[in-house]
Amino acid sequence: MIEIKSVSLVREGQRVLDSIDLLLPRGGLTALVGPNGAGKSTLLSLAARLLPLQDGSVTIDGLPVESTPGKLLAKKIAILRQDSGPPPRVSVRDMVGFGRFPHSGGRMTAQDRTMVEEALARFELEALANRSLDRLSGGQRQRVMVAMTYCQDTDYILLDEPLNNLDMYHARQLMLELRRLVDETGRTIVIVLHDINHASASADRIIAMKNGMIAADGTPETVMRTEVLEAIYGFRVPVIETNGMRLALQYASCAP
């Protein structure tokens, strides 16, 4: 369980997070949605000890993130942030293999290698395995990063906008794959999404953030409602129900 207790963060005089309390029990696919600048990425980074806590506490299975050795945490929780920096000239296979570092310490065993191959297959990257990362498109690179994060083989996986740059096919594939991971291996996945319809279709729970606070929290049925979405995004979003799913029609011509 990830336990976030009264976490606040102030950056350059701006309150980014305002006393967030959140319990993420083991298992399940949780989508984090909300407008730009709501504090979603910051919350994820704090939970995964990539930013120092200013106020409040975060524990993962009872381990406080700020005092637990990084090596130990790296076997519990993996985080993928939004892409930054120039891509290195490293092969896709090597890159995915870096995900094994917390386990292998740099010396890959046969088991580590099997895991890498499995990750390559799972995210349909076999054909690219020997290509250098700087020769891939943004979407391909994004899938490599997700595969690397998966390869870390942690109970908790935090993904910050992994659908960035992905085409319709690969976005859907990734969501299906994450769903399968949760259902088959009991992993806990938290994913920041901008496409709330993906959240509605795949997530067990949707947490909406706004202005550094939690604006809505519940199953897709409770969050995917016109009045709730209006409170979050500030405009009327028609919601229809089809194939047992609630879909938001946020498109320009779908006037309410």
Added chain:
Amino acid sequence: MFVPAIPLHRRVVMSAGLCLALLVVASLAIGVEEISLSSTARSVPLADLLSISRLPRTLAAVLCGAGLAVAGQILQTLTRNRFVEPSTAGTAQSAALGILIVTLFLPAAGLGMKALVASICALAGTALFLSTAHRLPPEQPHLVPLFGMVYGGVVGAAVTYVAWQNDLLQYLDIWTNGEFSGVLRGRYELLFVAVVIVAVAMLIAERLTIMALGEAQATSLGIDYRRMTQIGLVLVSVMSALSVVVVGLIPFVGLVVPNLVSRLSGDNLRGTLPLTALGGAILVLASDIAGRIIRFPYEIPVGTVMGVIGPAVFLWFVLQERRDA
């Protein structure tokens, strides 16, 4: 650990090794004192010539080259910028400042003391560079080397000023322009520390490669980013300081070699560091040999030779980078 897909890399390493071996033989043979098996009327016995002068000189060039190339690679990893190296990050200039301080306050101090103080100064100077470089906007990669050159220039100017005030300008030239002609047995052995530095770098190669992905990614993979940065800084600083103390500043090796290797074999340091070390040794030794031949029997310092080759290659890289983008 090479994926079977790149036997090319292995071939490159082997040819580099062969190339270095040939250069070593050439370096032992070339000099003012002629070496031939038939000459009986030589002024210096062959064994002495080799063991006192030629071999130390050759080894010094190999060790400096390998160490500086690896140091450049580490610095590029820490800054996440391909265009920095110890002489454009204030490292070498800070080391010169250290030697100057020792010369002023402990004129009787030996090479070891000089190396120690130079290393400490280099460490402080590079740490300051790094902490500033991390604050520069990452979307403008050329700002980092630009800042480094200005920063190195400022430290260098301070060194010159202090040296001028104390009538030490002539000494200063010895440290700021790398040269191997003064290398003799008993005066270069400190450079064997380069072997340790290269070995440590190879041990932490995987960590360094992951660190090049950025602090967040490295932390997520369980790497203690701060501690590894400190270790990297020590490696870079000690290597640069040693080379400045023993032979003087050799610019551009740490820049040219890692960039060439990256183009040939990629950025997975675990596979490429041996090639980087070999490449550095080749470049410096070849430059030293060239410096000995060009106006034989006089010599051109290796720092000068490198000062001509380096910027040309650097410019080519920058232009290539633009074409690739």
